[in-house]
Amino acid sequence: MPVTRLRMRPWLEDQIESNKIPGLTWINKEEGIFQIPWKHAARHGWDIEKDACLFRSWAIHTGKFKVGEKEPDPKTWKANFRCAMNSLPDINEVRDRSIYKGSSAVRVYKMLPVQVKTDKKERVQKQTKEKGTTSTICRKMSCSKQYLHNVGV
Secondary structure, eight states: OOOOOOOHHHHHHHHHHHTOSTTOEEEETTTTEEEEEOOOTTSTTOOHHHHSHHHHHHHHHHTSOOTTTSOOOHHHHHHHHHHHHHHOTTEEEOGGGOBOSSTTOEEEEEEOOOOOOOOHHHHHHHHHHHHOHHHHHHHHHTOOHHHHHHHTO
């Protein structure tokens, strides 16, 4: 039986709560604001074990990296993580609080309230019902298009 993996938001919440990754912390948990350490690999003192552990964990979680099978590639891990973060509709970067340069570079994000998705079939049926009233009336009443136009339907 295939193992289902967590989607990014719940996985990230688990990582923040675990306190296993240095610098990955809540700034304001009630507002859903947190920070991710984002030190540039070209910086002096950059360490793969300390500065890329979140990105490596995500790569392992998604199956993109298996320890011992591939050479570590922190540049790709970070790029994949960034792309995944940017694709989330319910997490936005708080750019004015992020620090992009230096040894204490961090990105600050805010988790937005989760929106419940409706089933696609349900949305299509609703749209069809709303938009399709004219054609439904026509079929039921066998009206001509000219008649419907004249009565304003």
